[in-house]
Amino acid sequence: MNRAFLTLAATLLASLPTLSQRLHSPTNKLALSFQLGPTGEPTYQLSFGSKTVLKPSRLAVLVQGQPGFEKGLTVVKTDSAQADETWAPVWGEVKQIRNRYKELAVTLQQPGPEKRQLRVRFRLFDDGLGFRYEFPEQPNLKYFTVQDERTEFNLAADCKTFWIRGDYDTNEYLYATTKLSEVGPKNTPSTPEIGVQVPVAPNAVQTPLMLKSPDGLYINIHEAALVNYPAMSLLVDNARFDLTSQLTPDATGAKAYLQAPCHTPWRTVVVSDKAPEVLTSKLILNLNEPSKLQDVSWITPQKYVGVWWEMHVNRSSWDYAKVNNIKLNQTDWQALKPHGRHGANTANVKRYIDFAAKNGLQSVLVEGWNVGWEDWYGNWKEEVFDFVTPYPDFDVQELQRYAASKNVKLIMHHETSGSVTNYERRMPAAYQFMQDHGYDAVKTGYVGRIIPRGEHHDGQWMSNHFVRAAEQTAARRIMINMHESIRPTGLHRTYPNWLANEAARGNEFNAWSQGNPPEHETILPFTRLMGGPMDYTPGIFQIKLEHWNPTANKGRQVHTTLAKQLALYVTMYSPLQMAADLPEAYEQRPDAFQFIKDVPVDWDDTQVLEAEPGDYITTARKAKGKDEWYLGAITDEQARQSRVPLTFLTPGQKYVATVYADGKTADWEKNPMSYQIRRMTVDSKSVLKLQLAPGGGTAVSFKPTKAAGFR
The missing domain is CATH 3.20.20.70 (Aldolase class I)
Incomplete structure (x- = not known):
């Protein structure tokens, strides 16, 4: 082997920690990239097709009294896995939930003789991303205190944002709808009726945070399986459109007391180019552990x-x-x-x-x-x-x-x-x-x-x-x-x-x-x-x-x-x-x-027929164990007309639809208690015409004609 080849091989090995690890969702809707930056800082980025969801965003956990996991790290191991399973919730919006993802686990190591390690585990679904920090069992990291977590979600543009102010003690604020660049005290609705308020920072918002990008992506940022850890707020960089995690402190200012092996909650990013798909996502549920209860027969919605x-x-x-x-x-x-x-x-x-x-x-x-x-x-x-x-x-x-x-x-x-x-x-x-x-x-x-x-x-x-x-x-x-x-x-x-x-x-x-x-x-x-x-x-x-x-x-x-x-x-x-x-x-x-x-309060199926955050939602649900459907349509302060195809109904079956609608002169402020009820026979080929008053809605029950006493 000649010296030039050895030099090239050594150079490649030295550069391995900065090489990108790439992961695609099961049907390639989403793509994740992980890499180390020039100073050994871990970063990730996320894309939806050709659209950028998150720009390169740093990952970091700071530990009290010892070096943190933020830079100077090397990749010592990567593992991949995938899963495709179906499970049945005890109760819920649907009868069965599919849990399908691809996984990448990256083990990082600090420099120095202690060789402390941190693993970042990513799970990429077709409807979004979940990732968490894991601290394996190891000689030099047993009991430790999390001083801070600096997880970034760096957005590609100035998104339309639906937000409430970050607060350690209440989430009962009114929502504001602004550009991300406009988040702050100037646009924070006044809520003097809330007795205990402990704001995080002037530029802090709470999760779940809903955003809509200028190129039409709906992005939701939250967390899953919050156990033995504080809740996460987000600090907004108004100029760069970057978000950084802010954990709730305790009385001493510390964020979390942990003992390895352990892990943080999952950080979640649900994303789609269709708003209804955000509402039907089961990503957060899929990232939680199965039921710990053996007998659930006594649990009654x-x-x-x-x-x-x-x-x-x-x-x-x-x-x-x-x-x-x-x-x-x-x-x-x-x-x-x-x-x-x-x-x-x-x-x-x-x-x-x-x-x-x-x-x-x-x-x-x-x-x-x-x-x-x-x-x-x-x-x-x-x-x-x-x-x-x-x-x-x-x-x-x-x-x-x-x-x-x-x-x-x-x-x-x-x-x-x-x-x-x-x-x-x-x-x-x-x-x-x-x-x-x-x-x-x-x-x-x-x-x-x-x-x-x-x-x-x-x-x-x-x-x-x-x-x-x-x-x-x-x-x-x-x-x-x-x-x-x-x-x-x-x-x-x-x-x-x-x-x-x-x-x-x-x-x-x-x-x-x-x-x-x-x-x-x-x-x-x-x-x-x-x-x-x-x-x-x-x-x-x-x-x-x-x-x-x-x-x-x-x-x-x-x-x-x-x-x-x-x-x-x-x-x-x-x-x-x-x-x-x-x-x-x-x-x-x-x-x-x-x-x-x-x-009902328990369902076999749920279909969100149309939705736009802050404007309107129309949802249809199938009752548990019955061929009965129920529909709800709501709007904001604007009146709304809608045509809803009833394709969710069983083909060939006739239903009696009982429609509970706003009265002709209804208005949430001027005439809120005006309503009208009408009945009609429909099937899966029918189209329901809805007329929603300002601040109004429509509720509909669909029962098979025989069950409803009709032929």
């Missing part, structure tokens, strides 16, 4: 009513007596004089149970049943609730007996007041109390500043708490719905008893604040719902809230039409759907309430 909206519209209250200086275990609750507005009293709860039983709704939520509400507001207290002591006018045993006699279940409510250490201490007793009194579902709440003091809703400590709550309730065969929680990342696949979260600005804000603008519900499916179901609490019929309390609710209303409230049961997916209004609101409009009674 359901519709419910509740002693809840009446408090928001000032018909009643959560607290029992107007007193001060309450101490949880030192107060004689029987001796307190009630103020007469307490909603969770035995007679009132029975009224809701009767309504649920009469209308085929499975359960009743009761908030304000337990002592302590008098001494919560404004107090950053360790012990406010014990979750086992009812107010004197709430008869637990009698309501257990009465609900069982009506074949209705009661849903427990645990408001933690943000004192999570208190809740963790009391979980065993609280869940035992539930089992003793016939409750198999709980709604938790985390309103306020977190205790331990200095922790945030989105930090590692709380991330672990939410998983613990799912695990402990599952061990007792209890379903859970978490409000004011960390935003979902698909963990309901792993813990299918975790039915829903709030984790965004819900329907309740229409009751006591500036409300949610008509476009709000056309953005949420592209943002918050990408990670999992939302307990949005739709179904408000009495749109003008002065009806319930003219003085307290002056000028307040829900910012949709009544027909749109029906359509939300289809466009806003959840296996736990609330008929949120008061029973008397439904009793006054039984013809419209029929849709809420009929619409």
